[in-house]
Amino acid sequence: MQEKIVNSLKEHGLKATPQRVTILSSIDKKGHANIDEIFNDAKVSHPTMSLATVYKNVTSLVEMHLLKELALTNEKSKYEIAKSPHSHLICKKCGHVEDIMLSDPLAENCNRLANSNSFKLEEFELNIYGICKSCLGE
Numbered sequence: 752m753q754e755k756i757v758n759s760l761k762e763h764g765l766k767a768t769p770q771r772v773t774i775l776s777s778i779d780k781k782g783h784a785n786i787d788e789i790f791n792d793a794k795v796s797h798p799t800m801s802l803a804t805v806y807k808n809v810t811s812l813v814e815m816h817l818l819k820e821l822a823l824t825n826e827k828s829k830y831e832i833a834k835s836p837h838s839h840l841i842c843k844k845c846g847h848v849e850d851i852m853l854s855d856p857l858a859e860n861c862n863r864l865a866n867s868n869s870f871k872l873e874e875f876e877l878n879i880y881g882i883c884k885s886c887l888g889e
């Protein structure tokens with residue numbers, strides 16, 4: 752796991768600093784995490800790491816396309832390891848975020864919709880808000 756992270760930092764031409772490795776492994780473990788969650792995790796192994804340091808590192812990892820920011824309604828942004836495009840199911844009760852793959856017809860329809868409005872689609876993001884399985888008590 753650490754090794755995978757170190758390698759992906761190197762692939763992006765970045766030095767595998769302890770801060771970056773700690774932040775990336777925390778996010779990797781959780782799937783999606785906000786700054787506070789990452790900070791609380793980082794404090795365990797690096798008690799001297801400040802929130803500002805976590806924030807600065809996360810911001811630069813987003814700029815380097817290693818992390819992706821997930822902007823949420825009424826909540827702090829979450830971050831995830833950048834991977835192939837997907838959508839999110841977001842629980843309004845507990846904040847749990849789950850990845851779902853986009854079905855082709857949906858992506859195609861959006862493309863067609865954009866085209867018919869003479870708009871060039873570059874990015875497609877779909878967040879679905881609702882109540883998750885465990886909050887529904889199923």
Ligand SMILES: [Zn+2]
Nearest residue numbers: 842845883886
């Ligand atoms: Zn929930």
Ligand SMILES: [Zn+2]
Nearest residue numbers: 831839849850
């Ligand atoms: Zn995701």
